[in-house]
Amino acid sequence: MFVPYMRASASRVERFNAAHRLHNPNWSDEKNASFFGLCNNENYHGHNYRLIVKVTGEVDPESGYLLDLKLLKDIIRSEVTQRFDHKNLNLDVPDFKGLNPTAENIAYVAWHRIRKQLDNKLVLHITLYETERNFIEYDGQ
Amino acid sequence: MFVPYMRASASRVERFNAAHRLHNPNWSDEKNASFFGLCNNENYHGHNYRLIVKVTGEVDPESGYLLDLKLLKDIIRSEVTQRFDHKNLNLDVPDFKGLNPTAENIAYVAWHRIRKQLDNKLVLHITLYETERNFIEYDGQ
Amino acid sequence: MFVPYMRASASRVERFNAAHRLHNPNWSDEKNASFFGLCNNENYHGHNYRLIVKVTGEVDPESGYLLDLKLLKDIIRSEVTQRFDHKNLNLDVPDFKGLNPTAENIAYVAWHRIRKQLDNKLVLHITLYETERNFIEYDGQ
Amino acid sequence: MFVPYMRASASRVERFNAAHRLHNPNWSDEKNASFFGLCNNENYHGHNYRLIVKVTGEVDPESGYLLDLKLLKDIIRSEVTQRFDHKNLNLDVPDFKGLNPTAENIAYVAWHRIRKQLDNKLVLHITLYETERNFIEYDGQ
């Protein structure tokens, strides 16, 4: 069996549906309302989030896999999806106690949770779609 | 100018992002939790809803339009999107006082709101995507 | 070979990219500008049109095909796509001499062109997307 | 709780990935090759199939559900997805012993399998995408 040396990226797409509210408790209500607009609604609103997790590294020549995407799916589900799906991010998810659940900060939390479960040799990059028209990318910098 | 007689449908796609909770106050907490599962979360969760509004009728031979889709867009926005977007459907939208905000019931409310603003000669059908994999259709029956 | 009797629909998606201008020569310039808005631009604008052609009829039990979708693709291309693609609908396509190229009227022309090439036993329905958010359906009524 | 009487449709999207070959054993090899073209490849080819299952009926006023889409998902998975996914339809799936696995016939099998598990009051319609550009609809006629 011919075994090429190659470095590649493998990505997996997962989804979760959650409520959230953007709010900085150190700001006045007026500043929160003015800055965050509709996203500051005290009764929350919500989104179908789409998360794309990209892992980069060497492909194993024996299996032809960079990593088993079923394994990556399981990591994403246990670390992110099952914690965030059908939840209120502000009230139900301890990661956002004291952290404003903007898409940027959700990406930060998701990246660090997944990072801990991955082999150190793998590079991790995530993309988080809050809507079809707004999305965030984060790679740990 | 040649003017064909034709009957057609014209559709417009709009979106809104909202929080909701599925709950029947006449049921016990146990029955609600068992029946609605994660959707019964008392702190709410949320979705990016996609609404497709289809209007059927005769095309005006002078303009070549069934109806002006900018007009249909304005009706959808004033009747549905601006009322539901970035809202908690249970708490912020009077239409759901006493009405469980399932996708079926959201479609019911949206259809009746849009229906009132349309010419009686036009037939109305709506499709409401709650997620990319779950959607409801309703035509007033 | 087990041969079920069944009636079904088979659809094929094709695309074309064209320029057009909406204008009724029997109206004043003011009325055209007011009614058609940006679509009345005298220098034209354009779209990537997406056409979904649906044919309904009995499935041939020998082949298991309602009709060969390669054949349907060839009909759509020769009757519609090759005539409209990379064209100015108002200036280059004789079908729109004297016919305002609204999405409704483009659907009318496409339906009648395809209809002539199909077996009479088949029912024809088309959907024409002018943008991802605006589309027309027509079935010959 | 206000309980509207309404009749609606609820749809669920599922996917499966399978190999198949189109072939009629009663035809000569030449006729098979000429009629089915590349799809007649004796070594098989494959697709990511997308199945949209639409159920129509009355909405239960107590729950606000037409039916629980988790239940519909389970029916689709046990009756269709788990039987067809990552399979060779010609060799691995008994439903296609003696039945050419065209998209039309796959839709026929899927519809009848799902139909048996549904309440008689519900109307069933399915759409099967073989590719993003070719799809079949079937409702039991």
Place this chain on the structure above:
Amino acid sequence: MFVPYMRASASRVERFNAAHRLHNPNWSDEKNASFFGLCNNENYHGHNYRLIVKVTGEVDPESGYLLDLKLLKDIIRSEVTQRFDHKNLNLDVPDFKGLNPTAENIAYVAWHRIRKQLDNKLVLHITLYETERNFIEYDGQ
């Protein structure tokens, strides 16, 4: 409030529909027709363009935003969309006087227009889809 230091990217998707013609006035008509093919049609054709604007920089720990995507949306609309939408790029848009409106050059113009409105600390990358199958990326190099 816990305030992570992070560097991320935030993207916004916008659309515009325009007519254009590819043509180099320094070339003969024959060379233009041969090189640009159908895109050289003297009467123009058109597209639904999709523009993805990605901005990279430090996230503000107070707000949790890299930048307000409503602000980015407003910049894209005033600098690009409102100038190009429902226009003939060759005739109506001064940016293309003397500049062939290929997707590459449209991306160049859009990038430089948006660049002027952004804080110098932010990195800008754009993707321009001319069709669903053809797209350009540009980052100012």
Place this chain on the structure above:
Amino acid sequence: MFVPYMRASASRVERFNAAHRLHNPNWSDEKNASFFGLCNNENYHGHNYRLIVKVTGEVDPESGYLLDLKLLKDIIRSEVTQRFDHKNLNLDVPDFKGLNPTAENIAYVAWHRIRKQLDNKLVLHITLYETERNFIEYDGQ
């Protein structure tokens, strides 16, 4: 004609539908079944693969093209699509004699085939979607 100096990327999307089986002949049947799971099915399964080919380089100021995407389309079709489409990758495609047709290895083969046909000044990156949720990126490293 104003001629900007610019470096950009141009991408083209193509598709092919194929059967495959993941298997390492140096492993026991048990290890193959355990490691590759459903993908090890000895009768094959299949996918609609989507390939995005991105080329990066300088834009020619005369034409305003990085390269003619029709030319890139022809290279992709002759080097990849026509060889893989409606084929069994394990049995019909010599590139996979002795090479396990994982998405990683398919990307490797596609990249090297396209690379040979491109000008040395152009940088090549490809993305291969095996399903809508799993995809690989490769750039020759």
